[in-house]
Amino acid sequence: MQLEEKSGKIFDMVILRRLYGFMKPYMGYFIILVILILLLAAIGPVMPLLIQYTIDHYILRMDYQGLTQMVLLMVALLFSQAILQYCNTYLSGWLGQNIIRDIRIKLYRHLLDLRLKFYDNTPIGRLVTRTISDIETLADVFSEGIAAIAGDLLQIVGILAIMFYTEWRLTLVSLSILPFMFLGTYVFKEKIKESFNEVRTAVANLNSFVQEHITGMSILQIFNSEATEYKKFEEINREHRRANLKSVLYYSVYFPVAEVIAAGCTGLLVWYGAKGVLAEHITLGTLIAFIMYISMFFRPLRMIADRFNTLQMGIVSTERIVKLLDSEEYIPNQGNITPNSIDGNVVFDNVWFAYNDENYVLKGISFEVKKGQTVALVGATGAGKSSVINLLSRFYDINSGKILVDGIDLKEYELSALRSQISVVLQDVFLFSDSILNNITLGNPAISLEQVMNAAKLVGAHSFIEKLPGGYQYNVMERGATLSVGQRQLISFVRALVYDPKIIVLDEATSSVDSETEEMIGDAIQTLMQGRTSIVIAHRLSTIQNATKIIVLDRGEIKEQGTHEELLLLDGYYAQLYRMQYKSILQHEKTHHVERESKI
Template identity: 65%
Template sequence: MSLEKENVKSGDIIDTTVLKKLYQFVKPYQGKFYLLIFLTLALAILAPTRPYFIQVAIDDYVALGERPGLVQIIYLLVGLMVLQAFVQFAHTYLSGWIGQVIIKDIRIRLYRHLLKMRLKFFDNTPIGRLVTRNVSDIETLADVFSEGLAAIIGDLLQLVTILAVMFYIDWKLTLVSLCTLPLLIISTYIFKEKIKVAFNDVRNAVSNLNSFLQEHITGMNIVQIFNREKREYEKFKEINRDHRKAHIKSVLYYSIYFPVAEIIQAIGIGLVVWYGATGVFDLDIKVGVLISFIMYLQLFFRPIRMIADRYNTLQMGVVSSSRIFKLLESDEQIPNEGTFKPEKIKGNIHLENVWFAYNDEEYVLRDINFEVKHGETVALVGATGAGKSSIINLISRFYEINKGAIKIDGTDIKEFELSTLRKHIGVVLQDVFLFSDTIYYNITLGNPNISREEVMQAAKLVGAKKFIEKLPGGLDYDVKERGATLSVGQRQLISFVRAIVYNPEIIILDEATSSVDTETEELIQKAIEKMMKGRTSIVIAHRLSTIQKADKIIVLHQGEIKEMGTHESLLALGGYYTNLHKMQMKSMAI
């Protein structure tokens, strides 16, 4: 198994296109968003008040021994601290709330978009990567709102406010305080660049890890059958090692940067104490001013340290946003411009000069022409890769044809509203997929219009009622993931019940009996005859014995129709069908 690794680079936070797209999701909550901006401004203003009032308390009241005034200033200071705490709480909660409701909306929009994607998209895209988009990437966006743009704006406003107050109190002491600022800016810039690379590595490692796990857990039977456990284990260790290295690298940068920032801050405070103490001794600077400047420096350096981290958080948010919007804006959807919504159809199917390729001009179907009239049963036979499954996928519009037309009752299937078209077609596949839920849910797929009585009636028709009733809970039995607790035959029978309860006018059976034993096959064949009565049916089967009663048999070879007729007429031709029949008779004899 090979898995293409994903590599992405961080984006630019001033990518206005991405920010505009993000704002579309903010719009429904713009009132709360503006309140968040107001709270950000309030915090920026409230932050410098504490050192200022402490300075006033020391210089104007403590130094002069005025107790009544000191008590009042303490009350005021406590009140401001309580107010700041309340504003901080409201800001933190609101930013988190906005982030969560927005990512909820984006995740729902993305999943709804994925539901409409054509199968070709899923053929070419690792599922683990889509899981990363829908979970990890979207989760990153929450940090954009809680620790990203609003927080950066708040930090910058706080810096401006603190500088303004410091210059107002003592411009000379302010200049001394800022002596170490260039060192902090340089170290912050270096950290920002290093952590940006580290964050890119982390995001790539997470995406690759998700993709590998999803693919290999799903294909675990193949890994074990071919004794590839050791090899896949080594590959997993390698991917996990990359994941660990990426995280450790980011931890290393943090562990270096913050102590360096603390040292620079300590040097700055030392200079302030040295210069301020000299001023105090010379009576040029008051003690309260010196103490407040020490507090201002602590407040000043903290936002600068945090901006680098938040800047990279915002960058990664922009990267995640770009990848999410790229997926949302992809044109890999089946066009659903049809408006025809018939309640009932007859089921006449006509393929006219149909050409189809999964990739570019590599056609798997070439100039296919045939008709299935209402109530007829047509069988498609041929070697693996002949194009049988492609035909049924095209009739259901899981893929789009390159040339020609497919019509039902004389109307091009492109003119049908997509859900209406598929409502009239029941498909039973060889590889039955069951969700980790009850049998009842897997049959009805959550359709409230299908009663339990209808389900059991359909189950009785195909001979599934007996085994369902024997299971603990009957229809409420949990089949686990992919129906792991059921046999292949039981899963196949459930898929038959699922097709019958929806009562479609067209039935498509894709190798529907190839995975069941002879006894179950005979049971299903009887049910199929009842199910097909009055319906248009297309059957794909390797076992030619199951389609001898078909009204028409179409023999496909390398994407072309080679022969068409009844079982007897095709045997009389002595061509492709005859050879297929002889090979099967030989294998049965062996």
Template identity: 65%
Template sequence: MSLEKEKHSSGEIVDTQVLKQLYRHVKPYRLQFYFLIFLTVALAALAPTRPYFIQVAIDDYVAKGDGVGLLQIIYILVGLLILQALVQWAHTFYSGWIGQVIIRDIRINLYKHLLKLRLKFFDNTPIGRLVTRNVSDIETLANVFSEGLAAIIGDLLQLVTILAVMFYIDWKLTLVSLCTLPLMIISTYIFKEKIKVTFNDVRNAVSNLNSFLQEHITGMNIVQVFNREEREFSRFKEINREHRAAHIKSVLYYSIYFPVAEIIQAIGIGLVVWYGAVGVLGMELQVGVLISFIMYLQLFFRPIRMIADRFNTLQMGVVSSSRIFKLLDNQEHIDNEGDLRPDSVKGNIKLEHVWFAYNDEEYVLKDINFEVKSGQTVALVGATGAGKSSIINLISRFYEINKGSITVDGNDIKDFELGILRKHIGVVLQDVFLFSDTIFYNITLGNPDITEEQVWYAADQVGARKFIERLPGGLQYNVMERGATLSVGQRQLISFVRAMVYNPEIIILDEATSSVDTETEELIQQSIDNMMKGRTSIVIAHRLSTIQKADKIIVLHKGEIVETGTHDSLLEQGGFYTQLHQMQLKTMAI
């Protein structure tokens, strides 16, 4: 079990391609988005009003002893505070609301997209990484709207508004106030660059951690069987150490930046107080102006301190967005452009000159040619890696062939609507996967058109009724994760029922009885024979005794068909099939 560490570039803050893709998801909610922009502008406009009215109150009313005028100013200030609180509430609510509805839509689109991807994609992509894309990365994307983009626009507008008012009131005092601004900008830029890299390291560490945990929890039986607990625990501690180190580095940068920013702001206020005090003593400056400038300066530096954090929130969102959109742009899906939707098929299957490779041109199937006529049973045999499972995967279009053609009733399988094609093919795999739900759900997979009567009928066909009825709740028995509360044989029987409940015309059994004990195999073999009657059947089996009655046996070796015939005729040839048969007889004798 290997885990490839995920690497990503930190990217640019403003990625126009990503922003365009984001805007496509914003468009359905553009009225709310425009309202959010209006609220952002309103907050920026309200920001300098309090210092201004405090200045007016001190210079025009307090200094002159005008109590009535002062009371009016107080009323205005209270009204502005209430208005600002309401606007701030609406801004916070709508920014969060837009973020949540957009990530809901993106998460739905992403999962819908994953459902259409080829199995080849999942073969090459760690599941933990896909979980990170669907959960952590999308949650980070929500912050682009609630704490990133809208907040940055608001901060920038607030800076411009405050600066304009300060220059309007006293341009000399404004220039003094801005003496420390270059220091603040430099320190903010350094912090932004450092924290940007650190945040990206954190995202990579989270993705690697998720991938490791998913893979090793799923494969815990292998870890324990081969006594690898200590080794895998050491690897987990190393990955966890990288995760911790990335977080601690970000904490370190925060712990340095904010005290530095406070010191720079304090120096700026000190300069304003010094210069303003000289002006007040020289009767060149009013006290209210000095007090308002101290307030303006605090309002001015606060968004500058926060803007670095906002930019990095936006950067994290852009990085997460690029990952998500890269996955959404992945074209490794199976084309579903066929329009054939027959209610039933006869089941004639034909493979002509089929070549297939999982990777590039490393062909695992080479020039495969055979036909299965309606109602026939054809068995595929061969050593591990001969290409048996690849053939049945191609018939169901889980993978696409590289060359050649596969037809059902004379029609290319690409001409069928994908869901209809698979509806007519019942597949029972060797590795049975059951969801943490009831037996009824695992058989119907939530299909509302399937009734309990149909499930029981299918269960009778494969001899599964007795063991299901013995379970507490019967069909409503919860099998827990991956069917942990059932035996291997019971899980296999459920997979038979799951295949039969759709009454398919074509049955594919991929070593379906290889994990079943001999007693259980004998119990269900007759049921399988009954199930195959009147249906086209393709069987893969290591136990040659289960396929002796097959109409045709195809022997595969290294991706090629080397022999074809019935059980008796192949034994007479004395070739590959005879060798496999003799090896199995020796194993049974032992």
């Protein structure tokens, strides 16, 4: 995945207003931060003034008592400056971390509400970057961006004002090389901005490659592609190194050049000031104070270009985050019906649906499932079976027609209330890197361990869970990698059962398990369906022969429907598919019998 290589405008008022909106709850703390910055900017130039006064009025006049008092005053000033600097650094960091915490929570809450169509069209890596990397960049905006730039600018203005007030001729001489510094700073700012864009793109490519290939490591090893992919990684890593070294080069050139320019200014200052001291129209204290001013003046000037780039990167990140937050890819949740329970009568009435609003995957689908009945959906891959159950849970909205539950349109139900009445068991079971208990309850405190254990016993999962280290507290690792396919499927059954739904959807729920495991959970599935409306998608027709109705889908249309016996009598698509599977089963059993006989 490649991130955009553009850099935002620092003074983009639309984005700055959104930044202000994020910061508004902490405006009191921000005002305190501004006050601290003002105090630090004011205190900074005071120290050279005190040193100038001390040299001219106490040291040169051998006034040790006055010198002692001034030293104590300067120590107190340094101590105060240290405290203010600590408060400024901590508060700016605290402010940044709290703001990005709020933004990250708001963004994640928004992601939870987005419909599945959004995730179908958006790379996961991009969303991870928005949620983590881009938001983290905003912390730098508040700790090293806005506040730091404001402090630097105020200090520069304050120092210049004091220098011109004290000795304007000395000021002009000492700053005569300043145009070279401005030119160098501008060139550095533009070059480092360009290199930052390249680094960001290189990092995105590297992260994307590593994430994708670690996930697909088994495929690489199965097809013996390690060497080829290693060469690809070397190339991507080389580009990452090149982009970073380019930015390092600009830093290594700019800062020494800035130091040379600052040293040149100091040299001119000493040369001209020394002549003034000898001619007695400039005091020694003034000359020493000006040397300190030059050092204080160039320090923030050297950093300000880098901080402007930090702010610019923050504006780009804010723009991306705002764009994601403004996305309206969500299922409208305007229903107000929140039943504690439903009967489970389901009606699809002339339903048309397309994922991309052009190519319809369901065309005029109509069927009814009454309370407690089981309807099975059969058809080739792409026939529209999974689309039916996605629409029932309102993961997507239909283009036309109606879907009714207990005679009420789905859109009139409050979304979470509707989905709480439906449990779905998918073919591809997803488990989080967490305990078995948390994977079953999904963190719902209303579900007790006893309920989970009872459900696990019902589907035959309790025995294998108890044998695992820690039992129900066993961590299944990422995507349930430490469990077999059958075990993951059994856990998904427990998860569906423990929520006590009125409608059960089994999407190829037994296609990934072996015959022994399928037989073990067969009775549990029947128990799970008892008294509940059930919609079953299955490739193994042997699992749906007892269904109340079997609907045969082909290219989004209903071709046949009826009971198992009725469809066999039709001698159509279903009968042909059944004979093919039956023949395959007989052939498998024959082969297995021959192998067993040969071993004997």
